[in-house]
Amino acid sequence: MRAFLFPGQGSQAVGMGRALAEASPVAREVFQEVDEAIGQNLLKLMTDGPAEALMLTENAQPAIMANSIATLRVLEREGGIRISEKAQFVAGHSLGEYTALCAADAISLSLTARLLKIRGRAMQNAVPVGVGGMAALLGATLEQAQAIADAAADGEICAVANDNAAGQVVLSGHLGAIERAVAMAKDMGAKRGMMLAVSAPFHCALMQPAADVMLHALKAARIDTPLVALFANVLAAPITVPDEIRARLVDQVTDVVRWRETMLAMHAAGVDTFVEFGAKVLAPMVKRTVADAEAISVVTMDDIEALAKAM
Structure with missing residues (x-):
């Protein structure tokens, strides 16, 4: 097929x-x-x-x-x-x-x-430019990515946006929360977190x-x-x-x-x-x-x- x-x-x-x-x-x-x-x-x-x-x-x-x-x-x-x-x-x-x-x-x-x-x-x-952001979590499972998003949110929006492939999950939300997620990604099991050059935080609230x-x-x-x-x-x-x-x-x-x-x-x-x-x-x-x-x-x-x- x-x-x-x-x-x-x-x-x-x-x-x-x-x-x-x-x-x-x-x-x-x-x-x-x-x-x-x-x-x-x-x-x-x-x-x-x-x-x-x-x-x-x-x-x-x-x-x-x-x-x-x-x-x-x-x-x-x-x-x-x-x-x-x-x-x-x-x-x-x-x-x-x-x-x-x-x-x-x-x-x-x-x-x-x-x-x-x-x-x-x-x-x-x-979303006004500069308010939101997105980041790729490399080497992270969906469960790990969700845990990182939850930990980074701190009252802001930080959510899984794309579950693309094994070891490639993308987060989206408020810029501050996304930056926190990238900073803590490695300590929480991801290989690394990487900010993405996007114009808006797609696929989130x-x-x-x-x-x-x-x-x-x-x-x-x-x-x-x-x-x-x-x-x-x-x-x-x-x-x-x-x-x-x-x-x-x-x-x-x-x-x-x-x-x-x-x-x-x-x-x-x-x-x-x-x-x-x-x-x-x-x-x-x-x-x-x-x-x-x-x-x-x-x-x-x-x-x-x-x-x-x-x-």
Whole structure:
């Protein structure tokens, strides 16, 4: 069995999408539709920068989605591949969940782009710059990370945000609490704690204003039953009902991205091949969590051609 995966924020880089757009009219169609949907020349920003503008959450989120969908669409249209025939599940890391739903025809490409523009802006605006922070705890179990978060909170918010892979857990919350967590991480069993260069404290209670914005935006959004089931970030379980998808997309703004558990649950459901589209971020996480699974990253035209032949 096979699952298609879609990366989240942090996988953006100046130059992304250029080679695909130059090589494939299918990719160019995707980028043009996204540009028109959000009223912005996003492809130019993706290919030429500046990096500071691409890093902005409201730009990074639709850009990462567009790059992943362009990669998938080239595979589908030029390789004659249908997701409903070649994948049993889809999943995406944080914003990648929207990409996964677009890939599975639950949300149109133009609507996905608009929703991610709204989501990115809302998440950026939810917390003033300098108030929040995030840190990676390397070599820590989920239980150790939770203990560190609890000890560091001291009346502030300090929570597990991403359970990414074995030995990689991310905390989010008030900056002071996150700095305390990094300082005490090694003494409490982690290999080390490392502050992350992020613009806001994602996936914690401080994001509630953004969750409120997405509740309103998603209420008006057309969501259809996906062609294949989505493994939801906050459940680590498959869902297909549009109203539940809406609810879980709101929940994931403030809740934990249970990525490690999702990979284990997919594997337990029979998935032995994980295919990541648009970046090389999630496949290494899969290998750290499910060592006997095949994990492939599809980024270049050569990658696409190789996967089409393998399928």
